[in-house]
Amino acid sequence: xxxxxxxxxxxxxxxxxxxxxxxxxxxxxxxxxxxxxxxxxxxxxxxxxxxxxxxxxxxxxxxxxxxxxxxxxxxxxxxxxxxxxxxxxxxxxxxxxxxxxxxxxxxxxxxxxxxxxxxxxxxxxxxxxxxxxxxxxxxxxxxxxxxxxxxxxxxxxxxxxxxxxxxxxxxxxxxxxxxxxxxxxxxxxxxxxxxxxxxxxxxxxxxxxxxxxxxxxxxxxxxxxxxxxxxxxxxxxxxxxxxxxxxxxxxxxxxxxxxxxxxxxxxxxxxxxxxxxxxxxxxxxxxxxxxxxxxxxxxxxxxxxxxxxxxxxxxxxxxxxxxxxxxxxxxxxxxxxxxxxxxxxxxxxxxxxxxxx
Amino acid sequence: xxxxxxxxxxxxxxxxxxxxxxxxxxxxxxxxxxxxxxxxxxxxxxxxxxxxxxxxxxxxxxxxxxxxxxxxxxxxxxxxxxxxxxxxxxxxxxxxxxxxxxxxxxxxxxxxxxxxxxxxxxxxxxxxxxxxxxxxxxxxxxxxxxxxxxxxxxxxxxxxxxxxxxxxxxxxxxxxxxxxxxxxxxxxxxxxxxxxxxxxxxxxxxxxxxxxxxxxxxxxxxxxxxxxxxxxxxxxxxxxxxxxxxxxxxxxxxxxxxxxxxxxxxxxxxxxx
Numbered sequence: 001x002x003x004x005x006x007x008x009x010x011x012x013x014x015x016x017x018x019x020x021x022x023x024x025x026x027x028x029x030x031x032x033x034x035x036x037x038x039x040x041x042x043x044x045x046x047x048x049x050x051x052x053x054x055x056x057x058x059x060x061x062x063x064x065x066x067x068x069x070x071x072x073x074x075x076x077x078x079x080x081x082x083x084x085x086x087x088x089x090x091x092x093x094x095x096x097x098x099x100x101x102x103x104x105x106x107x108x109x110x111x112x113x114x115x116x117x118x119x120x121x122x123x124x125x126x127x128x129x130x131x132x133x134x135x136x137x138x139x140x141x142x143x144x145x146x147x148x149x150x151x152x153x154x155x156x157x158x159x160x161x162x163x164x165x166x167x168x169x170x171x172x173x174x175x176x177x178x179x180x181x182x183x184x185x186x187x188x189x190x191x192x193x194x195x196x197x198x199x200x201x202x203x204x205x206x207x208x209x210x211x212x213x214x215x216x217x218x219x220x221x222x223x224x225x226x227x228x229x230x231x232x233x234x235x236x237x238x239x240x241x242x243x244x245x246x247x248x249x250x251x252x253x254x255x256x257x258x259x260x261x262x263x264x265x266x267x268x269x270x271x272x273x274x275x276x277x278x279x280x281x282x283x284x285x286x287x288x289x290x291x292x293x294x295x296x297x298x299x300x301x302x303x304x305x306x307x308x309x310x311x312x313x314x315x316x317x318x319x320x321x322x323x324x325x326x327x328x329x330x331x332x333x334x335x336x337x338x339x340x341x342x343x344x345x346x347x348x349x350x351x352x353x354x355x356x357x
Numbered sequence: 358x359x360x361x362x363x364x365x366x367x368x369x370x371x372x373x374x375x376x377x378x379x380x381x382x383x384x385x386x387x388x389x390x391x392x393x394x395x396x397x398x399x400x401x402x403x404x405x406x407x408x409x410x411x412x413x414x415x416x417x418x419x420x421x422x423x424x425x426x427x428x429x430x431x432x433x434x435x436x437x438x439x440x441x442x443x444x445x446x447x448x449x450x451x452x453x454x455x456x457x458x459x460x461x462x463x464x465x466x467x468x469x470x471x472x473x474x475x476x477x478x479x480x481x482x483x484x485x486x487x488x489x490x491x492x493x494x495x496x497x498x499x500x501x502x503x504x505x506x507x508x509x510x511x512x513x514x515x516x517x518x519x520x521x522x523x524x525x526x527x528x529x530x531x532x533x534x535x536x537x538x539x540x541x542x543x544x545x546x547x548x549x550x551x552x553x554x555x556x557x558x559x560x561x562x563x564x565x566x567x568x569x570x571x572x573x574x575x576x577x578x579x580x581x582x583x584x585x586x587x588x589x590x591x592x593x594x595x596x597x598x599x600x601x602x603x604x605x606x607x608x609x610x611x612x613x614x615x616x617x618x619x620x621x622x623x624x625x626x627x628x629x630x
Contacts (some may be wrong), residue, residue: 052531052535053534054531054534073534073539074531074534074535075534075535075536075537075538075539080535080536081531081532081535083528083531083532084528085526085528087526087528087529087531087532088529088532089529089532089533089547089551090529090551091550091551091553100533100536100538100546101536101537104536104537104538104542105537148532148536149535149536152536152537
């Protein structure tokens, strides 16, 4: 793994007595595309603002490349931010916006001209030098905001829900643009979003947050395939989350039916949660599967059919390219490695404790 | 379409009549009186009369005092606007109300109050002598007029500046810091330019009434200090020389028009910019 660049050590922050971040520890490596993912109010933007220097933590340290920058002013930090809703300087044209940081650093005129040209080319806005921000579309303003940040050659680019205000098609295009940019620039991106699809598409490393805690960290595959708790499973993609009992190693009782799984070391007859992704639920003719059920609802989604199946007193969400009509009597079958078993916390406090450890 | 046009013209007619009777006609009359003598013959004498020492001095003094008052209002209003814009919403509206509250009272009454405060045997000197401090002679000086102007017109500077300051997105200022600007650079390169439209309307709304006032100078300046507003008022009400009064009004109008043109030009620049 590459070098550690940013460390957040035991960061706590509250606003008006409300705890936003509680003892948060996070390490960010060089050249990673890291995404802080979570619902609104989970503390992801506050974390980003603490890294950017716009908020001071109540407790804890921010270490950048071995140096404590916790109380360093934002203008002294070797990183730049792309803000939500762009935050362009509306009294300056595109070129002046991009030149802002370079002029402050007293760079030569030729250097600034070169940089403006280079940055506009990089974000596909050639020839827009003298347009005013107000005359640009949302997507174009976003590109200017990115250009304005990267001309300063930051070691880290912070992006606070930069695509939130764009429409779906543009958002998807920009996702690929951002990946390309990151690869061309070879710097670290720290990206904040509440959109799980965006996170899965772009990130090398995802940090799922909720209520001021990190719920799970890992690669997009890890997070999607092996969620560590019900929150992560529920937040990332569609899933069937079911209370179950671990009978013994590699055998779990789901809704009074025993399924073979691959998980071990949970103990015997231990209450657990299982996560089964809708595309991992197979529907087979009656008698050929593990649990009998009835199709209760079908929606055509384009790539697949989304079906609801009543089985064992639970409404299973199933994605399949094969259609079963409403009322079909079928069996449910799940491959052992597609059953993800998780510890079930007794309460929210315990959930928090488990994460603290 | 045609019918729509006719309806809207019908609906607009009261306003057109209003503008005609109360704006256009008086303006035409001022120009008529200003450009004729008492026999009704065309003359530029009434305009040229501004060159007479007493008139020129009154115009010069009015310009000087209104510029000084505008500058003082600006330097009082801008910091206040910044403090307000940074504050939480609840206290914001309270403070704004406090600053606007005096405007609910009659303008002459407020100015009269300053008269009793600043009089030689007035409240301020009473307190000073009670404290065994030297008394001040403020009333009937240009200083007293400036105090009256600043007090009366300050809210007109505060409101537009506060409005333009509070409409700046916090993240725009954060972006400036993020790009390496310290607080001073952020203020001069971002905050100040973004509030230029507010500053211009504030300046216009203070400068024009200050330039043309005669009530404040009459009450706080005594009869010794004549501003151009006083001269014009006296030509109409005491000397009954409507031609001269109208001629001097036209000269004063030129200064106001110049001020407006400047503000419109820089406002357009602000829109493009």
